Amino acid sequence: MRSPNPPLALVVGLGDSGAAAAALLARQGYRVRVNDRASAESLSHRLASLPPGTETVLGTHDPAAVDGVSLVVVSPGVPAELPLLGAARNRGIEVIAEVELAFRALATVPLVGITGSNGKTTVTSLVGAICRQAGWRTGVGGNIGEPASALALAGPWDVLVWELSSFQLEGCTTLRPAVGVFLNLSPDHLDRHPHLAAYRAAKERLFAHQREEDVAVLNADDEATATLATPGRRAFFSLRDRRADAAVDGGVLRLDGEALLRRDELRLLGDHNVANVLAAALAAARLGVPRPAIAAALAAFEALPHRHQVVAEAGGVRFIDDSKGTNVGATVAGLAGYPRGAVHLILGGLGKGQDFAPLRDAVATQAARVYLIGEAADSLAAALAGAAPIERCGTLERAVQQAAALALPGQVVLLSPACASFDQFRDYRHRGDEFARLARALAGGR
Structure with a gap:
């Protein structure tokens, strides 16, 4: 007898994650169909890399693309309310995120899952560096670097360390991190989520399938995370409470009550990065990494591009790129790490529906002057009126010129826009590079 046709899976969104998901599905024995609203011409390089026999539905998210499908895999950034996905759910077809597909293929490998509004990429990279320092085969990716499905294809791994966005977590139904890290919560992506409660609920899905033996690493200084109930054991990091599992005491970073390393041994700038280091150290410790490997990796770790990275210095003025500061919470946290009244702050871009009022106190305390660019300039000017002198610059080039002309020795020119970049740039990297x-x-x- 002839064997029945293998099941058909649909991948929606043909970026890096979607292409990796298609390859993983093909390896698992699925027939694969891909869908993207972009044209075949613009996706020619991506189409050439797809498994042989892959079907394509391009140029539109036609709900008919789900015909005959038994599984739908959604790439990050594809809106959950897309009619095509609704059509799949109405037919009883399972719809999952690309990271969920990868997790199912790697479920026997311990996973550290990291989420939060700010600091995810730095903490993910830190935990990855710590695990590698310990000699473990470490698969770092998810929302940064390698897609999770690409890691599933690459293996084998001793441990997985994944950055997980709210978009990815929305589509997870079995994902279970041995160690889940929730760094903080501030309003973000409110152009995608209907309200803050929905954004928070998506983040909290990180812990939905944990068991008693699993660990939740939480920020004791953030109300949203400090009060969170989780199925597994909770461990806390804090900049304020010396009794926390990971804390700072007199310039010394302490882990489970014992000194780990001095703050001045870190190469990272700012209090927010000390919190990131504490979170990474605690996650690694709960995973079982030896303390010497944790301390060595933390001391050697340097700032990632576009995250409070010093890019130039002249006449006693440092120019610092924090283009990845794409929401209010990130900018407020970053400002706290600089001398009071010494920051020439470049703000603006695409506002994403944020309330800019929470910037006001930090700007009043830390900023010497503010330089506004992009679409959100009017909203920022209204929110910050009287908090600090404001220059309306329009473009980044004009803002850098004016800030450089006015900054004094000992001060910094900081790009930490509190906004997305897409009004004037391809992405935050393009903005930071410029x-x-x-x-x-x-x-x-000079």
């Missing part, structure tokens, strides 16, 4: 180019050109002429 800031660095402008800063270095000006520094060379």
Whole structure:
């Protein structure tokens, strides 16, 4: 007898994650169909990498793409309310996130899952560096670097360390981290989530399938995480409470009550990065990494691109790129790490429906002057009126020029926009690279 046709899976969204999911599904024996609203011409490089025999539905998210399908895999960034996905659910077809597909393929490998509004990428990279320092085969990815499905194809791994966004967690139905890390919560992506409660609920899905033996690493200084009930054991990090499992005491970072390393041994700038280090150290310790490997990796770790990275210096003025500061919470946290009244702060871009009022106190305390760019300039000006002198610059080039002209020795010019970049740039990396180019050109002429 002829064997029946293998099941058909649909991948929605053909970026890096979608292409990796298609390859993983094909390896698992599925026939694969891919769907993207982009045209075949613009996706030609991606289409060439797909498994042989892959079906394509391009140029539109036509609900008919789910015909004959038994599983739908959704790439990050594809809206959950897409009619095509609704059509699949109405037919009883399982709809999952790409990271959920990868987790199912790697369920026997311990997973550290990291989420939060700010600091996810730094903490994910820190935990990855710590595990590698210990000699473990470590698969770092998810919302950064390698897609989770690409890691499932690559293996074998001793441990997985994944950054997980709210978009990814929305589509997870079995994902279970041995150690889940929830760093903080501040309003973000409210152009995608209907309200803050929905955004928070998506983040909390990280812990939905944990068991008693699993661990939740939580921020004792953040109300949303400090009060969170989880199925497994809770462990806390804090900048304020010396009794926390990971804390700072007199300039010394302590882990489970014992000194780990001095703060001045870290190469990372700012209090927010000390919190990131504490979270990473605690997660690694609960995973079973030896303390010497934790301390060595933390001391060697340098700032990631576009995250409070010094890109130029001249005349006693440092130019610092925090283009990844794409929401109010990130900018407020980052400002706290600089001398009071010494920051020439470049703000603005695409506002994403945020309330900018929470910036006001931090700007009043830390900023010497504010330089506004992009679509959100009017909203920012209204929210910050009277908190600090404000310059309406329009473009990043003009803002860097004016800040460089007014900054005094000992002060910093900080790009930490509290906004997305898509109104004027391809992404936050493009914005940060342009800031660095402008800063270095000006520094060379000072």
